[in-house]
Amino acid sequence: MRFSLRRESQHLVRQALFLPEASDYIASSATESLSLAQPVSTSPFVLGLQSQARKARMAINVGIHEPAERGARLKNTLIWIDDQGNIAQKYSKLHLFDVDLKDGPRLKESESVEAGSFILPPFPTALGNVGLLICFDLRFPEASLSLRRQGASLITYPSAFTVPTGKAHWSPLLRSRAIETQTYVVAAAQVGQHNDKRVSYGHSMAISPWGEVLAELDGTWGGEPELAFFDFDASLVEKVRREVPLLRRTDVYPQV
Numbered sequence: 001m002r003f004s005l006r007r008e009s010q011h012l013v014r015q016a017l018f019l020p021e022a023s024d025y026i027a028s029s030a031t032e033s034l035s036l037a038q039p040v041s042t043s044p045f046v047l048g049l050q051s052q053a054r055k056a057r058m059a060i061n062v063g064i065h066e067p068a069e070r071g072a073r074l075k076n077t078l079i080w081i082d083d084q085g086n087i088a089q090k091y092s093k094l095h096l097f098d099v100d101l102k103d104g105p106r107l108k109e110s111e112s113v114e115a116g117s118f119i120l121p122p123f124p125t126a127l128g129n130v131g132l133l134i135c136f137d138l139r140f141p142e143a144s145l146s147l148r149r150q151g152a153s154l155i156t157y158p159s160a161f162t163v164p165t166g167k168a169h170w171s172p173l174l175r176s177r178a179i180e181t182q183t184y185v186v187a188a189a190q191v192g193q194h195n196d197k198r199v200s201y202g203h204s205m206a207i208s209p210w211g212e213v214l215a216e217l218d219g220t221w222g223g224e225p226e227l228a229f230f231d232f233d234a235s236l237v238e239k240v241r242r243e244v245p246l247l248r249r250t251d252v253y254p255q256v
């Protein structure tokens with residue numbers, strides 16, 4: 001599932017493409033996932049995207065797997081390829097998805113993945129200051145609030161949500177993160193059946209800092225990747241923050 005973002009000015013159209021978490025592959029076991037991971041610098045998948053970004057002069061945000069430095073582990077990593085094709089930023093998922101739902105699925109991300117250890121400070125792009133988080137990170141508002149405090153105007157959550165948790169939580173979580181941080185939220189999502197063990201909920205979404213759903217894809221895999229478009233407007237971020245100032249009571253609760 002693909003997702004795109006467009007910004008237009010009088011003489012210039014700048015675009016960025018947002019792809020889901022684990023866009024390189026979704027494996028059916030920890031062992032298979034470990035065997036498929038490639039270093040970012042030599043991964044044909046990543047090199048191909050870098051070359052496309054360079055040709056199209058378009059930034060690409062994409063989730064991939066990479067081998068961890070130590071041991072037989074992976075990192076669940078998100079990279080920002082700039083419009084010159086360089087890997088400009090890299091973030092690894094902080095919160096690992098270990099769940100055991102009675103009616104399924106059971107997933108233990110920590111069996112193969114080593115958690116990241118830092119929040120990447122938001123970085124300037126044609127779409128304002130972008131903050132990177134991944135999928136299950138969506139359930140931890142501390143991370144997005146920290147990015148907001150550090151100046152983010154857009155936060156991405158590339159995802160591969162499960163169907164039951166997606167039905168129950170996906171849209172309210174995304175809208176809550178956008179409303180409480182007053183940032184754009186972009187969540188490109190895997191969709192459909194990957195293998196015997198994995199199905200993803202889909203419903204890629206872009207949400208405004210006011211909480212409005214600007215673009216949404218459905219939860220069905222039609223055999224071809226789909227694109228949704230929205231426009232980024234930096235002045236809307238300023239407007240929402242000016243109209244509804246969120247002054248925190250950090251004398252009462254901790255600042256994150």
Ligand SMILES: O=C(O)CNC(=O)[C@H](CS)NC(=O)CCC(=O)C(=O)O
Nearest residue numbers: 022097107109135136160161162165
């Ligand atoms: O496994 C891979 O290769 C890629 N990683 C994922 O798909 C991850 C870990 S299993 N999925 C999630 O975090 C879903 C979160 C979710 O569904 C929720 O928070 O409800």
